[in-house]
Amino acid sequence: MSDLILHHYPTSPFAEKIRLIFGFKQLAWHSVIIPMIMPKPDLTALTGGYRRTPVLQIGADIYCDTALICDVLEHIAPQPNTTLYPEAVKGVARIVAQWADSALFTAAMAYNFQPAGVAQVFAGAPAEAVQAFVADRGAMRGGAPRMAAADAAATYKSYLRRLANMLHGQDFLLGAQPCVADFAAYHPLWFTQDRTPALAGILDATPEVLGWMARMKAFGHGTSGKLSATDALHVVSRSTPAPLQADVFQDEHGIPLGTRVVIAADHFGQEPIEGELLAATRTRYTLRRTDERAGTVHVHFPRVGFTLKKAAP
Incomplete structure (x- = not known):
């Protein structure tokens, strides 16, 4: 290989x-x-x-x-101990991952890219760099509108509560070990916590999610x-x-x-x-x-x- x-x-x-x-x-x-x-x-x-x-x-x-x-x-x-697709939850893991990579990601990133988040992501960058990024992402959306910040915040809070419900009594979303659903759900929340910390207070209402994020982050990035x-x-x-x-x-x-x-x-x-x-x-x-x-x-x-x-x- x-x-x-x-x-x-x-x-x-x-x-x-x-x-x-x-x-x-x-x-x-x-x-x-x-x-x-x-x-x-x-x-x-x-x-x-x-x-x-x-x-x-x-x-x-x-x-x-x-x-x-x-x-x-x-x-x-x-x-087996690091599979992304545990046999017992293989189907639902893929379905939750697809939801996280689409619906959760869309709401989280619309929330993250309100003015306070943009200021942190592009701290020190010239105004034209921010304008170029906005234009680039607009082209990627193909003209589709971005979710308004207020709607994104409400949706994001609902999704965080649903993730917290899934984590009740267990360490990961679908059981005692992580699966592809965990990694898909983690990354937009990581952006909130690590890249737009001024907006990370939205996570505080779901301590189960914060504990899960800490467990996920501990895996690191390999070598x-x-x-x-x-x-x-x-x-x-x-x-x-x-x-x-x-x-x-x-x-x-x-x-x-x-x-x-x-x-x-x-x-x-x-x-x-x-x-x-x-x-x-x-x-x-x-x-x-x-x-x-x-x-x-x-x-x-x-x-x-x-x-x-x-x-x-």
């Missing part, structure tokens, strides 16, 4: 989700810091246009979206070393994508393997990624792409949350 390379930046909530899983599974990894906003030319060379954070690189295989990255890390380190984006591109250009597993082709679109296709997120960050469809399994898509800097790469996406269509002639 090639080294794990995470393309991320320190304040990214979704990157914190994966960094904490590295700690939970006690994995070693390389850290490549990417820009917070577009353009991201080195990342684009790997992904073909996907720009959400983080992205996991293993050799010449590029994994997009944290739901898929979680599955990949589980395959790499499947020990990491710095890597430049240039070195990461050297790794991929010298590597060959791993052989694809012999999973059954599941055709839901009438698009045969080998077709030029376009994949895009179904919301937030809908930049299209074009390539040759190599695999369409029950859970993921794989595209083959060639870039003059990266060479031939396999770019992997989860089915859930992404759309597939034929590329224009």
